[in-house]
Amino acid sequence: MPSVSPPQAATQPMISLRGISKTFPGVIANDEIDLDIHRSEIHAILGENGAGKSTLMKILYGFYRADSGQIFLDGRPLSVHSPNDALAAKVGMVFQDFTLIPAFSVAENIALFQRDLDPVMRLKDVSRRIQAISSRYSLTIDPSARVSELSIGEQQKAEILKLLISDARLLILDEPTRVLAPHEIEALLGVLRNLRSDGYAIVLITHKLREVLECADRITVLRRGRVSGSLIRREADEARLLSLMFGKELPGLDVEDRPAVEANLPALELRGVSTAADGTQTALKDIDLRIYPGEIVGVAGVSGNGQRELADLILGMKACVAGSKIVFGEEVTRESIRSIRERGVCFVPENPLVMASVPFMSVLENMALTRTRRYARLGGLRIDWRAVSEDFLRSSSTLGFSLPAHAMARSLSGGNLQRMVIIRETAQAPRLIVASYLTRGLDAQSTIAARRALLQARRNGAGVLLISEDLEELFTISDRMIVLRGGRIVASFRPDETDSFRVGLFMTGTEIQHAATA
């Protein structure tokens, strides 16, 4: 590990980790890791999925106990047995999955988190403190708003405020930008910079190079549980970081230019489809959409504008109240999910943990779930695990992913779960793929592999519907793009006819006539 000299040469690190090791059954998550975190610095911890970033920080936060190694606070040994100890040492962490209570207001949530909460809560005081701090760091939020009504970005603000109000001086953020829209990311990075100038130490766990290069002062790269390099900002560039992350050059993504053949029968046709509004969901209104074989249709939109409903509608989770759904020329408006899947429709949902996998089953068992009939033998009395295993190996080697076939799904990291779902869904020559946030949670290498899988499927004549908030991704691989807003398709064009600025306008709906109808 190259030794680094901090920018403010005299300062002692706020937190030092020395020789931290942590083993999980079958995995060495952290192997003798040393790390220094300084005040007034944004320290990025970079690494691909499963490199041990989250584990290391959860050890610092007292969520896990290290097998060996020591933590020092201002040079003195610190024992952290629980998040409570960490908070006493002014270390706070925002997890990937937020820990707010949806039925409570922001102020109540924040009050609940205070260690020295009075027996009789004075929510007004808490609200006042929230407002003071939030205006200072432009974390504007209404303290009396109920968390269940907040957007993901606002919930994240509440999480950060929670830590600031409880006097944390080191904030650990675990993949904070994963769930945010582009403009929210900018805002978050701005907040972090302000915090830094006020002396806060910030640890940013991420695998996105752009953010790291934009705001980090110090970058530690982890690979397979070890520190593969630690740099200060001016030593770092994209190529250097990538080689530290992966140990080799990344292959690029070739998108061959190939016009979609519109003369064929569409893989999917939606004619005037509407759905019923269900609770907080957005109802789809009068959707007309055709996806041709060999075509990737990208769906852009601010999340919550009907993307999830569109995917669910195609799969058959949501019923059409009007219009019809046609797959390869056959009307399937009222068919069950199973029979739609048996027509070769595959589905990569936005949240693989909740929507696609069974945690207490092995990877292979999860593999078999979408095609239990195909693998059943003797009329269902037996399951041909050998065939499942062959399909799994074939599909994962095509994609270049490798997963332990007999590991429990719940022991996989978020990125590996997503890989498992992609392996499963692309195993049987799909004819129509519906993918939501395909690359969310995947590192750079896997992102390329996942996109390549879509391009491969397109080459083999599959139609693809790709829902994404990553405009760059949509512009790179879609043949055609549509924009969803308020459950309607408000625009449709070819990527080369437009730019992200115009798409952004459609997404946010600045034109007047649409605002009037919404």
Place this chain on the structure above:
Amino acid sequence: MRPQPDLAERAKSASARAVGGLLRYGSMAVMAFLLFGVILLVSGKNPIGAYRDLFSSTLGSARGFSEVLVAMTPMLLTALAVALPSRIGLINVGVEGQLYMGACFATWGALTFSDLPAWVLLPGMALLGMIGGGLWALIPGVLRAHGLVNETITTLLLNSVAPMVVSFFVFGYWHSPMDTNKTANFVPSARLPTLFDTRVDLSLIIGLVLLGLFWFVMRSTRWGLEMRAIGGNPQAALRNGIPTRVYVISVLCIGGAVAGLAGMAQVSGFYGVLLANFSRGIGFMGFLISWLAGGNPLGIVLTSFAVAMITSGGNLLQLTRDVPYAVINILLAFTLFVVLARPRVLPRRKAA
């Protein structure tokens, strides 16, 4: 079929699990017995003597042992009726009601077709019992599958309805000339055959076979895989194309049918007559056992045996130690508390 690479490992971990399970439940039982011993001491009885009586009366003689099996038989079936739906996340608290309906339907068969030979009548009664229990579970199943009412509530409420239905038929139509609250004794061809000259009847074998079948279905078959998926993550199962609604209805009905079969076995095997209030909580006992055993078939057999030993031994304790029979419920309750509380000092179940 190529042996799975992890087969040996699986076998090893299975035996390790079995040992761990025995250790765990053994220590829990010891703890419950200790607590109960304190109760006996407080009431001035000799706990060691009481336990000696309890064991010697049940395990000490062939007759005692066979009585334990008799008590255990309906528990096997009612526990299965809870364990099966629990695998897809359904909580069937309605076994008691399903048992009554099964007994009711089977009794109708026994009274109406009493001329038929046993080899036709008994399977017919079993089928009727299963239909009765199954139909009774169909109501909660349909309501749940359509997202209307939670099955826990409906099954529980239907429990108090079923005995009234039975009473209606018994008091109104079926009672024998001499009695008001029970039917005439069943003809011999409507009685389940007994084994080895004891009161143990064929339904013990049926219960064990069904539990074995349950184990096989859950472990090896396509339906077991799909059910485990629904139990593990209903949303993912649905999105993966598994017809969860069909499963909810049919699994709850099958659970009800097993409970109905238990009812048929009670009237045809144990009593040979339908009493208006024949079951004193056998269905609830099944719920308890399935819970204690974590829905595991072998666990159900062992737990049923232990519970049956306590209840049938309790009868004797009443005579020899002069303790009221109700005291045995205290022992059962302690067992339940210890299992549910899973005290920290005991060996823990490792995350599966």
